[in-house]
Amino acid sequence: MNGKRKRLFLIDDDVLAMNELKQKLDSSTYVQVCGEATKIDEVWPRIQATQPDIVVVGSVKQTEVGVLCQQIRFQFPQIMFIAACSARELHWEPFFRNLGIWVLTKPVEVSQLEILSCQSGLGGMHPMNGIAATASTVFPPPLPAALTISETRNEPAYPSTPHEDKHLITVYGPKGGVGKTFLSRELAIYFTQQKKEGRPLKVLAVDFNLDLGTIATSLNLPRTPNLFTWVKEIDDQLAQIVRNEGKEPESLTHQEWQEYTMAARISPQDIQKYVVIHPDTNLHVLTSPRDIRQSFEIKDYHLYLILETLKRSDYDVVFIDTAPDTTDATIQALFFAQKVVMVGNPVVDAIENIQRMLKLLREAEYPEERIQICINRVQRREMFTVEEIRAYFQLHPGKVLYTIPDDQEVKRSINTGVPLMLYPGKSAAKDSIEALGNSLVMTDKGGTVEAQGNNGKEKKKRQPLFSWLRKS
Ligand SMILES: Nc1ncnc2c1ncn2[C@@H]1O[C@H](COP(=O)(O)OP(=O)(O)O)[C@@H](O)[C@H]1O
Numbered sequence: 001m002n003g004k005r006k007r008l009f010l011i012d013d014d015v016l017a018m019n020e021l022k023q024k025l026d027s028s029t030y031v032q033v034c035g036e037a038t039k040i041d042e043v044w045p046r047i048q049a050t051q052p053d054i055v056v057v058g059s060v061k062q063t064e065v066g067v068l069c070q071q072i073r074f075q076f077p078q079i080m081f082i083a084a085c086s087a088r089e090l091h092w093e094p095f096f097r098n099l100g101i102w103v104l105t106k107p108v109e110v111s112q113l114e115i116l117s118c119q120s121g122l123g124g125m126h127p128m129n130g131i132a133a134t135a136s137t138v139f140p141p142p143l144p145a146a147l148t149i150s151e152t153r154n155e156p157a158y159p160s161t162p163h164e165d166k167h168l169i170t171v172y173g174p175k176g177g178v179g180k181t182f183l184s185r186e187l188a189i190y191f192t193q194q195k196k197e198g199r200p201l202k203v204l205a206v207d208f209n210l211d212l213g214t215i216a217t218s219l220n221l222p223r224t225p226n227l228f229t230w231v232k233e234i235d236d237q238l239a240q241i242v243r244n245e246g247k248e249p250e251s252l253t254h255q256e257w258q259e260y261t262m263a264a265r266i267s268p269q270d271i272q273k274y275v276v277i278h279p280d281t282n283l284h285v286l287t288s289p290r291d292i293r294q295s296f297e298i299k300d301y302h303l304y305l306i307l308e309t310l311k312r313s314d315y316d317v318v319f320i321d322t323a324p325d326t327t328d329a330t331i332q333a334l335f336f337a338q339k340v341v342m343v344g345n346p347v348v349d350a351i352e353n354i355q356r357m358l359k360l361l362r363e364a365e366y367p368e369e370r371i372q373i374c375i376n377r378v379q380r381r382e383m384f385t386v387e388e389i390r391a392y393f394q395l396h397p398g399k400v401l402y403t404i405p406d407d408q409e410v411k412r413s414i415n416t417g418v419p420l421m422l423y424p425g426k427s428a429a430k431d432s433i434e435a436l437g438n439s440l441v442m443t444d445k446g447g448t449v450e451a452q453g454n455n456g457k458e459k460k461k462r463q464p465l466f467s468w469l470r471k472s
């Protein structure tokens with residue numbers, strides 16, 4: 001029986017609670033304690049030494065439970081995680097569940113652990129829904145050096161280019177039709193017209209709206225090659241590695257695919273094979289699949305590998321357009337991004353959803369200075385003032401809330417595939433998109449790294465909020 005018992009690793013700085021639980025677990029025929037840590041620096045070597053099936057994380061000083069679980073999972077994707085929360089910590093539950101971490105309230109009962117232990121090893125069981133997960137179990141945590149993947153199974157490691165100058169920007173909005181795709185396209189086009197140290201920027205737009213993406217259409221571009229072309233190539237290469245190891249790819253579980261992916265590295269030069277190029281601007285576009293069914297075949301580990309490769313690429317700016325959801329593609333794009341443009345409209349449901357999303361990200365200690373909030377399609381008379389919206393979002397006083405006016409040219413610009421930013425002459429919408437762009441990336445034109453928490457300097461040229469409304 002012993003051999004079949006699931007091996008638990010306990011992490012808690014509350015030694016008394018840990019000992020109590022250990023005592024209770026002594027009599028279990030389903031689970032056994034294989035290791036424990038009461039301090040953060042004990043966690044990593046002991047997990048490596050004991051290779052548990054399940055890690056139960058209680059309170060830990062100097063770290064945050066979600067991040068810790070993700071760091072361990074990065075190296076050991078097969079481990080199941082259970083957060084043991086006190087009543088005070090229960091508000092974290094949705095966040096943990098979203099990260100694929102089970103949640104139990106303290107004091108943890110042996111029977112609860114026994115029930116959950118039956119789920120471990122079932123290949124992607126997920127606390128969000130209790131069924132085989134398509135939801136993410138792989139996020140990009142801030143990795144300590146010891147976890148950085150540097151070897152491949154059969155390919156040389158490609159040298160990483162420094163990331164400081166790269167800009168991976170995710171355009172997100174927790175509601176459909178608010179202008180994410182429009183803004184992704186316009187911002188990407190804007191940066192193709194900008195230079196850095198006299199050299200035109202290399203810009204890529206990526207359509208992470210995997211099933212119903214429209215970036216290609218909105219630029220009159222073909223949809224082949226696309227992300228799915230890349231995914232098939234990744235699968236072929238991984239299958240070859242698996243066969244070289246004498247295994248049948250068909251027999252691999254989702255977790256095993258994750259493990260193989262974690263050890264693989266793609267050359268960033270390969271991205272060129274999968275992009276289409278916008279002839280007028282040299283914008284590179286990685287479009288979503290042609291067929292909705294193909295999007296179902298794109299898994300969390302593909303997305304991870306793709307994002308990780310994009311981050312190492314030599315593009316100066318990468319814009320990722322997302323769907324208004326919390327699927328793998330979107331959440332991973334948010335976690336990989338150096339900046340996020342959070343888009344909404346001045347409508348109560350869009351505003352409420354942004355607030356809910358901000359709450360979730362704040363609870364996850366997501367760095368808020370990465371987020372630029374943009375209210376799109378603002379008309380002359382709105383029910384809510386910018387100040388009211390700012391107050392509702394509880395924004396830091398130094399943080400700018402960007403607004404883009406409703407512009408009747410937009411519809412035509414989308415229908416004809418000609419970006420607004422390429423229209424001749426000035427317009428309020430173009431100015432506002434430029435102001436938003438300049439808050440994201442520094443170019444020869446200037447731009448700003450304005451954000452909450454920096455030195456408080458704001459861009460000199462910044463227009464007062466809603467100034468374009470006062471023009472007539
Ligand atoms: N600033 C704007 N002014 C006028 N219409 C806009 C503006 N932004 C977006 N739209 C309209 O809203 C529609 C939905 O925009 P889209 O970018 O596809 O939204 P999302 O990607 O968030 O679903 C577009 O087709 C366009 O007609």
Ligand SMILES: [Mg+2]
Nearest residue numbers: 180181209322
């Ligand atoms: Mg869209």
